[in-house]
Amino acid sequence: MKLSDASALVEGALREIELPAGELNGLYEPISYGMNAGGKRLRPGLLLMTAEAFGGDKATEGAMPAAVGMEMFHNFTLLHDDVMDNSAMRRNRPTVQAKWDVNTAILSGDTMLTLATQKMMTVPDALLREVLDIFNAMAIKVYEGQRLDMDFETRNDVTTQDYLEMIGAKTGALLGASARIGALLGGADSKAAAQMERFGYLLGLAFQIQDDWLDVYGDSTTFGKPIGGDINNGKKSFLLLTALESGTPEATALKAAMEMAPGDTKIKTVTRIYDKLNLNEKVRKAVSHYSSEALTALKKSGLAEEAREPFRALIDKLTGRKR
Amino acid sequence: MKLSDASALVEGALREIELPAGELNGLYEPISYGMNAGGKRLRPGLLLMTAEAFGGDKATEGAMPAAVGMEMFHNFTLLHDDVMDNSAMRRNRPTVQAKWDVNTAILSGDTMLTLATQKMMTVPDALLREVLDIFNAMAIKVYEGQRLDMDFETRNDVTTQDYLEMIGAKTGALLGASARIGALLGGADSKAAAQMERFGYLLGLAFQIQDDWLDVYGDSTTFGKPIGGDINNGKKSFLLLTALESGTPEATALKAAMEMAPGDTKIKTVTRIYDKLNLNEKVRKAVSHYSSEALTALKKSGLAEEAREPFRALIDKLTGRKR
Numbered sequence: 001m002k003l004s005d006a007s008a009l010v011e012g013a014l015r016e017i018e019l020p021a022g023e024l025n026g027l028y029e030p031i032s033y034g035m036n037a038g039g040k041r042l043r044p045g046l047l048l049m050t051a052e053a054f055g056g057d058k059a060t061e062g063a064m065p066a067a068v069g070m071e072m073f074h075n076f077t078l079l080h081d082d083v084m085d086n087s088a089m090r091r092n093r094p095t096v097q098a099k100w101d102v103n104t105a106i107l108s109g110d111t112m113l114t115l116a117t118q119k120m121m122t123v124p125d126a127l128l129r130e131v132l133d134i135f136n137a138m139a140i141k142v143y144e145g146q147r148l149d150m151d152f153e154t155r156n157d158v159t160t161q162d163y164l165e166m167i168g169a170k171t172g173a174l175l176g177a178s179a180r181i182g183a184l185l186g187g188a189d190s191k192a193a194a195q196m197e198r199f200g201y202l203l204g205l206a207f208q209i210q211d212d213w214l215d216v217y218g219d220s221t222t223f224g225k226p227i228g229g230d231i232n233n234g235k236k237s238f239l240l241l242t243a244l245e246s247g248t249p250e251a252t253a254l255k256a257a258m259e260m261a262p263g264d265t266k267i268k269t270v271t272r273i274y275d276k277l278n279l280n281e282k283v284r285k286a287v288s289h290y291s292s293e294a295l296t297a298l299k300k301s302g303l304a305e306e307a308r309e310p311f312r313a314l315i316d317k318l319t320g321r322k323r
Numbered sequence: 324m325k326l327s328d329a330s331a332l333v334e335g336a337l338r339e340i341e342l343p344a345g346e347l348n349g350l351y352e353p354i355s356y357g358m359n360a361g362g363k364r365l366r367p368g369l370l371l372m373t374a375e376a377f378g379g380d381k382a383t384e385g386a387m388p389a390a391v392g393m394e395m396f397h398n399f400t401l402l403h404d405d406v407m408d409n410s411a412m413r414r415n416r417p418t419v420q421a422k423w424d425v426n427t428a429i430l431s432g433d434t435m436l437t438l439a440t441q442k443m444m445t446v447p448d449a450l451l452r453e454v455l456d457i458f459n460a461m462a463i464k465v466y467e468g469q470r471l472d473m474d475f476e477t478r479n480d481v482t483t484q485d486y487l488e489m490i491g492a493k494t495g496a497l498l499g500a501s502a503r504i505g506a507l508l509g510g511a512d513s514k515a516a517a518q519m520e521r522f523g524y525l526l527g528l529a530f531q532i533q534d535d536w537l538d539v540y541g542d543s544t545t546f547g548k549p550i551g552g553d554i555n556n557g558k559k560s561f562l563l564l565t566a567l568e569s570g571t572p573e574a575t576a577l578k579a580a581m582e583m584a585p586g587d588t589k590i591k592t593v594t595r596i597y598d599k600l601n602l603n604e605k606v607r608k609a610v611s612h613y614s615s616e617a618l619t620a621l622k623k624s625g626l627a628e629e630a631r632e633p634f635r636a637l638i639d640k641l642t643g644r645k646r
Contacts, residue, residue: 027470080433084426103407103473106429107466110403113436114462121455128451132444139437143430147350150426 001052001060003314006045010071013064030096030108031115034075037091043174044071046314047182050196053307054186063185066131069119070178073135076112077142079105084150091224113139123185130190131181134197138177145169152236160241164205172204183301195301199311202294206287207318212237213283214320216271228267234258238286243277250277291315324375324383326637329368333394336387353419353431354438357398360414366497367394369637370505373519376630377509386508389454392442393501396458399435400465402428407473414547436462446508453513454504457520461500468492475559483564487528495527506624518624522634525617529610530641535560536606537643539594551590557581561609566600573600614638 014035019028044067051063081087082095083105089095097105123131148166152158179200183193214223215230216239230237240258244251254273260266274280298311315321337358342351367390374386404410405418406428412418420428446454471489475481502523506516537546538553539562553560563581567574577596583589597603621634638644 024467024470026474027467080429083429102425106403106406107469107473110433110436111463111466113433114459114466117440117455118459121452121459125452129444129448132440132455136437136441136444140434143434143437144347144350146430147347150430151349 001049002310003040003042003045003049003317006048006052007041009048009060009064010041010044010067013068014071017068026100026104027108027111030079030100030104031112033099034079034096034108034112035072037075037093039091041071042318043074043178044068046175046200047178047185049310049314050179050182050188051186053303053310054183054188054192056186059186063182065119065122066181066185067178069116069122069135070174070181072112072116072119073139074174076109076116077146079109079112081146083109084146120181123181127184131184134177134180134184138173141169141173145171145173153234158236158241160238160245163236163238163241167208168201168205171208172201175204175207176201188301192301192303195297198297199294199301202290202297203315203318206290206294206315209238209283209290210287210319212239213280213287215239216274217280228264228271231258231267231270232262239274239279239283242282242286243274243279246277248277287319291319291321324372325633326363326365326368326372326640329371329375330364332371332383332387333364333367333390336391337394340391349423349427350431350434353402353423353427354435356422357402357419357431357435358395360398360416362414364394365641366397366501367391369498369523370501370508372633372637373502373505373511374509376626376633377506377511377515379509382509386505388442388445389504389508390501392439392445392458393497393504395435395439395442396462397497399432399439400469402432402435404469406432407469443504446504450507454507457500457503457507461496464492464496468494468496476557481559481564483561483568486559486561486564490531491524491528494531495524498527498530499524511624515624515626518620521620522617522624525613525620526638526641529613529617529638532561532606532613533610533642535562536603536610539597540603551587551594554581554590554593555585562597562602562606565605565609566597566602569600571600610642614642614644 017032017035019032021028047067047070048060048063051067052060078090079096082090083097083102086097087095088098093099095105096108117132117135120131120135121128145166145168148162149170152162152166176197177200180193180197183196184190188196212230215225215227215237218227220227229235230240240254243254250273254270257266257269257273260269294315295312298308303311340355340358342355344351370390370393371383371386374390375383401413402419405413406420406425409420410418411421416422418428419431440455440458443454443458444451468489468491471485472493475485475489499520500523503516503520506519507513511519535553538548538550538560541550543550552558553563563577566577573596577593580589580592580596583592617638618635621631626634
């Protein structure tokens with residue numbers, strides 16, 4: 001099953017979620033709002049794709065509540081992240097904290113975490129403990145990743161290694177857990193499921209590095225955000241850290257450029273330094289490396305050639321590779 | 324087992340919790356800080372007491388991680404409530420949001436919710452689904468109660484019935500779930516466990532109404548907070564709502580008095596109106612009513628006379644009844 005097909009199924013299931021109304025609208029309306037923001041539905045989509053690859057149509061159907069739970073978890077983190085980052089907009093709409101208030105984003109977010117856990121609990125008894133253990137361990141990783149991300153803002157000693165650890169926790173863990181839980185629900189054994197987790201984790205790394213690249217070299221229309229946002233915000237992206245670690249005169253120039261006031265001149269200056277350092281190629285290489293590692297894990301999962309095809313297509317789609 | 328003995332056991336177990344250190348101190352230190360604030364340890368204490376009453380010493384030991392999980396959940400709600408209420412102090416120490424910042428209180432609080440769930444998952448496989456279902460349903464109730472509590476601040480149509488629903492969700496649900504899970508871990512059947520949940524829930528109502536009473540008629544030293552705080556903050560307490568519903572001329576006077584600027588004069592004026600309405604007696608009656616209902620549920624649990632004694636003592640302790 002392609003991601004687009006899986007995502008369409010997820011959208012359908014999300015539309016059917018029923019939450020209490022009336023007196024408790026103040027708690028549940030922001031949850032519906034957060035869940036209806038659209039997006040790629042990458043995490044639940046991957047969960048469904050994996051369930052289908054190992055278990056066919058029936059497994060896909062049975063895995064739907066868990067897929068919804070994974071999307072609910074992801075959206076809980078978005079509600080709280082938007083408070084922590086003081087973000088007013090997300091996907092062209094006001095964030096929950098902007099449309100309602102900070103307290104609503106906190107409390108409705110908490111509720112989404114518990115609702116997500118309840119959704120994960122729809123798995124069969126025989127898998128209940130294993131699935132919840134994966135889910136909870138993933139959640140802890142995501143919090144740790146968010147903590148590191150916040151700490152990076154004020155640290156001057158962040159390395160690309162630190163960065164990879166952070167995105168591995170914040171993005172990789174969620175994709176890894178989605179693929180692993182999907183595999184288990186599709187009937188995969190623990191070993192195959194662990195390889196699919198590795199696939200998801202590495203896919204997450206490749207995807208996040210690609211996202212950092214798009215912020216500099218992408219097209220603002222397809223990227224969905226203005227180009228150069230990371231440069232203007234001083235974000236410790238893969239590009240910035242790689243450049244700073246190059247030990248070249250350009251690294252010194254870059255440090256100075258990053259002190260400039262946000263604006264087009266800053267973006268242009270930094271991009272020119274990235275160009276000189278041939279960062280474009282270095283980043284493509286890193287994305288390629290993690291994509292290829294992901295493919296190795298995918299193969300080790302034991303899935304047949306044909307069943308692996310949608311996952312290969314997913315890598316290409318997320319890393320912008322032409323087919 | 325008396326509450327004080329159970330609480331001492333809980334304190335011991337809390338001291339032994341090991342959390343990751345080093346780079347992730349920013350996430351885990353606030354959790355240790357929050358958990359080490361002391362207090363009655365009422366919820367985990369009740370869980371242990373119930374486990375012991377049904378299953379003896381061995382059950383108590385096995386129930387300890389779940390008891391710790393319940394206290395961890397409670398403390399997660401305190402971290403987030405303190406953000407939502409913008410509270411700087413709790414139990415004579417700065418709150419996490421005051422000592423660190425709002426973002427830390429949100430993120431470390433999220434982490435505590437998942438850690439609490441992990442602790443609850445230490446129960447035997449045969450009870451895993453039932454215990455987690457109780458735990459998650461309780462969590463949803465607590466969020467709903469907090470939402471109602473926040474909404475009450477700006478509503479002018481809150482009734483004592485609304486109030487009871489709110490404290491039932493915010494306080495009753497946690498005590499109820501603690502008693503029910505403790506009973507299950509002690510080997511009680513589902514019916515007996517449900518009666519213990521009812522006991523805990525009603526105990527929570529009695530305890531919360533008593534707390535509202537202490538805010539007006541208590542002794543600030545033993546109460547631990549200055550007297551009249553609810554009056555000054557305009558809190559929709561059981562006393563205020565009961566007085567407003569009395570349909571007397573005093574109710575009209577009370578509405579005016581509640582508009583006064585916070586201070587000793589306001590506290591004195593409102594207290595005098597409460598005195599005239601004989602609220603002291605009305606509140607004692609309500610506390611007595613819920614205590615007696617709690618005793619009925621306790622009896623229906625099937626526990627022997629002797630095993631019920633510590634729970635009777637707990638009611639007396641929490642409702643200030645002399646023995």
